[in-house]
Amino acid sequence: MTKEKNDWENCTVIGRNKEPYHNTLVPYPNKQSVLQIKKKSPFYMDLNGNWKFHWVKKPSDRPIDFYKEDYDVSDWAEIDVPSNWQLRGYGIPIYTNVQYPKSVKKWRIPNIDHNYNPVGSYQKKFEIPNDWKDREIFIHFDGVKSAFYIWINGEIVGYSQGSMNPAEFNITKYIKSGENLLAAEVYRWSDGSYLEDQDMWRFSGIFRGVYLFATPKIHIRDFFAYCDMDEEYKDAILYLRIKVKNYMDKKFEKCEIKTSLLDVTGEPIADEYLSKKVFDLDPNKENIIQLEKKIENPNKWTAETPYLYTLLLILSDSDNNMLEVEYCKFGFRKIEIGENGEFLVNGKSIIFKGVNRHEHDPDDGRAVPLNRIIEDIEIMKQNNINAVRTSHYPNNPIFYDLCDKHGIYVMDENNLESHGARRKLPKGKRKWRESVLDRMIGMVERDKNHPSVVIWSLGNEAGNGKNFKLMKEATLEIDKTRPIHYEGDYAQKTSDFFSTMYSTPQEMEKSGQLKKIRYMFIHSIKPKQYAGKPRILCEYAHCMGNSLGNFQDFMDVFEKYDNCVGGFIWDFIDQGLRKTTEDGTEYWAYGGDFGDKPNDGNFCINGVILPDRKPTPELYEVKKVYQNIKVHPIDLDKGLVKIHNKYNFIPLDFVKLSWEMTENGIKLQDGTIETLNIAPGSELELKIPFKKPKIRANCEYHLLMNFSLKGNSLWADKNHIVAWDQLKLPYQIPEGTYEKIEEMEDLEVEDKENYIIINGNDFRIQFGKESAAIESYLYKKTEFISKPLIPNFWRAPTDNDLGLARFVPLVKIFMRSFFSWKKSCKKRKIRAIETDKLRPQVVRIKVKSKIPNGKSPLETIYTIYGNGDVFIENSFTPKKNMIRFGMQMEIPKEFNKMTWFGKGLHDTMWDRKSSGLVGIHSGFVEDLIHDYVRPQENGNKSDIRWALLSNEDDQGFIISDISGTLLNISAWPYTQEDLDSADHTNELPRRDTITLNVDYKQRGIGGDSVIFTGIHEEYKLKKKRKYSYGFRIRPYEKNMGNITDIAIKKPHTI
Template identity: 55%
Template sequence: MDDSDKKFEWENPEIIGINKLDPHNTLIPFDDEESCFDARKNSPYYKSLNGIWKFNWVRRPVDREVDFYKKDFIDKNWDDIDVPSNWQMRGYGIPIYTNIKYPYSIDTENIPAINHENNPVGSYRKKFDLPKNWKDREIFIHFDGVKSAFYLWLNGEKVGYSQGSMTPAEFNITEFIKDKDNIIAAEVYRWSDGSYLEDQDMWRFSGIFRDVYIYSTPKIHLRDFFLNSRLDENFENGILSIKLKIRNYSDKEILNSNLKVLLLKDISSLKSPIIKIEKEINLEKKSEIILKLSSEIKNPQLWSAENPNLYYVIFSLSNSKNELIESEANRIGFRSVELNSKGELLINGKSVILKGVNRHEHDPDNGRTVSFDLMEKDIQIIKQNNINAIRTSHYPNHPDFYDLCDEYGIYVIDECNLETHGLRDKIPNSEMKWEKACCDRMIRMVERDKNHPCVIIWSLGNEAGFGDVFNKMKKAALEIDYTRPIHYEGDYYNEITDIISYMYYPPRTIKMTAKRNLKKEEERPIMLCEYAHAMGNSLGNFQEYMDLFEKYSNLIGGFIWDFVDQGLRKFSEDGKEYWAYGGDFGDEPNDKNFCINGIVLPDRKPNPSLYEVKKVYQGIKIIPIDLSDYKFEIINKYQFKSLDFVNMKWELTRNGKLIQEGLIDKTIIGPSEKTQIKIPIRNIEEKEFSEYFLKITSFLSDDCLWAQKGHIIAWDQFKLPISSESIIKEMDDVYPKINLQNSDETILLIGDNFKLTIDKSSGLIEELYYNRKRILTKSLKPNFWRVPIDNDIGFADEDLEDFKTTNIDYSWKEASEKTEIIELSTENSNPGLTKIFTKFKVPNSDKPMEIIYNIFGDGSIVIINSFTPNKEMIRFGMQTELSSEYNKMTWYGRGPHETMWDRKLGASIGIYSGLIEDLVHNYVRPQENGNRSDIRWCKLTNEQNEGILIKDMGGTYLNISAWPYSMEDLELATHIHELPIRENITLNIDYKQKGVGGDLPGLPSTHKNYQLKKHENYEYSFLIKPFFKE
């Protein structure tokens, strides 16, 4: 059968459903009021159809089993598939990752056509029985998410059709269902005209990927309700306005029935509710009525992300005999959302900064199918790291997610499932044929999620252009709910959006914009719906954004792009696990690793950037008043809660070692208040060559929903003004004599338990032995190169002409390889000290690089390195290799995690240690990693605690990293499983490497103050000496 010329519903944007019911809030009836407090899935009138279904997959619609829906169809030879799931993650077809370009099956030259030769179809069948207690009730089937379009049959009868994959599709199946042996059949199409509206930057999956269930209701049923729980003008009392839809499905008139509404805090107050409203109900047969009720609530506990206080509303319908027909419940929170004339976002009358993150629904093993446990884990991670807001980029999430956000306390921007990035200049625009689909997507989101206090802003979509369709979408949303502002970043001229929204504005630009808007008295707030692009080793200068958010009233915050690396778990032929990205499945087109932008890895382990986020977003700030007298000010940046939920401690260290500590007396510091304290430090015995740090830490005083007692939520650290710096001392009468052997090829220096060789042809230390063991297995050479991070490489796309650029200056890689010795001399006037002076010709410099080796008789080597580049430099350091036995690193500096020049605020100064294999960070795409900043000293030791000590000698502090592989290995690898474990350890001893940036999506954006500038002289010095077991 050739159907290539036939037009189907899935190619007609004006057909978005057949027999699909109108949307409503998520609800399930119960038998009694007490049971309403239980999870909806525990209702006797809920039956899950999740589980194993029979499944058949074909590449083309013409190849599908057209009669599969019939009851007598034999499916025993079909495969089994678990529902919910994405069929690509179960071996049927391949996932496609593309950012902007539409997959080839979507015929963008012939909108809204779909390529019939490449539109896979999944046919699903499942057999089930009806629960016995469902007799004489209305039966509904509910699909929480199917991508991208599907037809539905029950017992051989066609039920309907649906598209719009991220909101529920629901059908009344009462007339089709039987008591036993029901056969449900669903025919799912990978691509449809709806796919034109779903061009989000994400993996393209298909299938029944969210829950499927049936539920039953009595013939008179509370079908929908909207709980508008706003506050009075003083933000003290609540006003509960309720709009209800009650439907009579029967052929009989319903008279003298009763509706009862209860508001209560929990099940214990069921007999003594806060309010009780009763209303007589009369319904014509086959009819629906709309009721509006309201009541004032005195001094309710208000909901916010900081204090997510929730109440229950119980609805009960009874018949004329006062027999209970059904009960339904919903949690609500009393809170208000407003925008004021200062451009502030007000929650309950208080200005709030959105410390947000964008979040895709992503499971590395199941694709877009995300379990309840994983949703909850995500929210716990988010709360533990001081994030208070989520943008559901770029579609409504699973319904359970909003319940969790209500409970845990997260502000949510709920975003409509609309993105046409690759065609945003064409659709939807103002075309009438797309209006119905776009408005339907908006309406279904708002209707489903309208009762969630966590949802504070509705978003019309993402990167879908602009036109009259968006006016219609906003109007449709406001007809349902006028209490929340409307956001749309694509409204570039700010015609309809209530919030002025930008993506990837650097701090200087957002600062200018804020000042300009305040000057011209623009009342709308400014928000960064995407910022701080966290692709790979990124998220530099993050604190600069928060400083601006706190300074300018009309900057209400932003949302990091994004939460989780969208990598998929895959295994190499030899069984090694790795994270796959675009192109790894043979998918074309693809955008490679541009889906890897998370502050956590696919398995939710932290990327180093997460620690920076936690620090910058923290809600407690300590600032010094008088460091010499140990006086500080504690600022409570929370808007709604006092600091009685935390304890505070202080720790004083000398050179990284704890010498004093104590608890800070608990003081009630109210929301947005501050107080001064004095730390009771006892007399400090000042010692030469010492520095002192005071760290003040705030931690949970009790267990809470998202973390255990003792969880650290904030800290600040201060260097006290009582330190003295170390210096190089030449002590002629202390060091043992050095035996210097000078040949044509080498300079050999032999001393007390050490031997060092310098190659005259290179001017570099080639060998270093301590205690007859070779420590350095490769020359200690200058290094100006780093393995390119994602922001170095950049992202270029034909649809992003402004972003096209040649990003990496490979001349610095050549400079590392082509450095030539031009001068070498020795000075050994002191028998215990030999100085070797070298000069090198280095590409990219008009002046020679100078390296001075100060070699002492005990094996200590002080190296002084100075260089003036004539172009911006990537790195200034030295690199060598050590035997792999020296695989433990201990350091005094920032830690314990990886830090970079412009991303190190989240790491405190201390003494840390770990195995080299644990100190690298396995970014999904291998790149420069493992750096530790501000290092005073570092030891690399073996199991016998012997090795080398490296120490900063110039006061600039060092940046050090060590890898169990070579730099070449790291640069050649495209996935982590390709990295070998070598016999030697690569050691980098750096002055600095330039910052990582992160203002722009996968593009160079390092700020000037984190650049190694041209024509500036850079000098640093460090000591290498043997370290033996103490």
């Protein structure tokens, strides 16, 4: 006799006694309660809060009778619902990307390891209000992972799996007057886990809300509101499909359904009731009522104009007594795909400036609090993000309400990913069919009324097969108003989009030109297969660590080709968890930090914001590249510019233009233009009313234009900058005079056995012969250098530098060229040191060194002048592509303030500096670094003309560019070795010195790909090419005068 399988490892069982899916709804007694009380219906009861809780490691140890009313749970702990029990001290979080956790093995599908399948037993008591008598009572779980049973008052009610969809049960017959006992038994793993192999932390528990609601015996069980528009996208037809159920054993005659549409002021548009219909209901049956009504020129919903009406559905009996009122927010908008593959919203082609977003909180895991959800959407809006992909599962219902309200386009994605076994399941297998269809249908039914949802997605990285075609067909049975997406449809037979992951800008360009595309090395996709489909990147610009290089290149392609409709950055939030060391130091934990095995390390750290929602440098780049206003120069001498409004639906009357002209970063003139009458998609020539300044030698002039909100918005305060552009003014700059060498003090040179000393009037420089470097710079008894200024051709590897080697150490064998730079400068051999006194006031030290990776010797020339200036010039030809070409020293920690003229204020890199504003910036070293979750190269400031390192007395030294190449400078409160060896930020010590890097450049950071470096050719330091740069070190004291004037004085000539 075959033993019957457990429900939680039987893929043909997806639920028992569950109610059919429907849109999120709550019954109200009348219209007034909807409009005045909103979500606090008297027929709604929130069950969130503290529940009794018991946890065991395996099912055989669970308390089998815990659901019985006489079971003693007095010694049980309490747990907050919603929550993930791993973050409340029960078991451990597990992070894996593709590979399944140890209890879920792809060679045992669909079985689960009985020795490690933790079970959480929950109990909650509640009382039903008296006015719920004679009503149907339902319990609703918004999300439980992975599978669970439910009991009421000791009686089994049902079972559910499919953790990201709601589970609802009719508990009317189980309820009694007075106190009731709810019990739930939750399993960490189930056969459904094989379909939930997303790149995320594996949590479990009741992680979304739980509530009761009570309905009349005649109840609006579900409704779908949608619309169509005329050819001018002016007038609309509102369609309603309403399901009304009779829960009684007798026929109910002459029900009436009325609908009303209210504007934002609460006033009905047109007639009080748009439509009504009378009908009869058979016992225990459901009727479907279809209604439609023409609406003249309603306000339209878009992400830019998120206008929401309130749609009321009023159910009455034959005596016109209200039985119940349901409502939803409704937005008029039409989604279409254009003839050339455009994605059209209300007839206009849009670009998705999107992000992928996992539901994640550093303290609560997948049980994201409401304030975090609001914060996420506000951050998106503030940074010009207009779209989100719910990677890779339906989100909390509240998220969609907020997207409707704030204006975010949503690609709503089915909870289906079998990445680690996608060649095996679900494919076209019948035994998985009901499960995958249930997941898709559940999402569509729940979210169908949200105007923000503009695309349905069948899932992610789950292979392909007949089941995907069936999911699409099932979706279209419910909703034909939205297109359907699936990246895994390589044959282009199911998806309405041609979707890929991590294609490069060059590959996207080919798509725009309708050329043959090679995808993932093996898939060849011909133009005829995707012509007429929107070309979309469901994942791109992989933001792991210091990343997001060449991001502007993508936007250039999106704007160039109509069928290239944008994409979704991977991803929005670093999925780090807050952890604390024994001494109380907090850091962000990732895979393996909880003893979880197997794990995929820090591959969950891909966000443009940190786990606590603080920005990364990448976020600033996102905001700049995604901005919807662009300024083009016309005739800058006359102040003429062209302003392009790239919004699709709104004029620029909601922003003001504030401009300022700067000279070497210092403001000379400013002004404000309060009104910009520029229609959506239009351009306007405008004169910025500045006066040409008196042009000074050695200066540069910029025009900055900020576009900021005139008033407060839902997502940002007044004066929030939505876009900016900065243009360099093309003035002819006179050449300045050189400082006269003959007026400087004479220098004394002491040539010792191990070092050379150069003495000036108020400074002393020591040059080490063994180090071939400046080891000391003493200025008026203040030492500037703690450790020698030496060549540095290495950087603490970024995640993109390491690529696949992060997870497959053997790959490092093929990265020998990269790692050979790590110790290249430490292995340098000094070939020659030549000292010459060129003049009484000038000493030159010339050093030639052999570097292991050098095609030519490294030549470094130090020129010391009588005024204390030190010029350092480097030239080198590598025989391998370089990582960095620069110099490094350590300076006393009191010089902990850096002021610079260049790009800032945040970190910028060679291929990620569009968002860097040229100006004078300042900050303390501790604030100028960026703590990536996994420590790596950070803190770089690009295009630096000069930088001042100073102490609290404003004494210090200036480093300035002398070669015209502009510098890259960074300063850290730790050493490069510290940075290179640390796995977490808490492992970075604070040293007694500051590490200062003065570079020509580092190579780019890339970011196109997940496992490859992806640095574009134009951002590489290429082999066999000679590189040269130079900089000056100059002492500075506040009494010397304006730092800018001191810093820009022209180099001396000999």
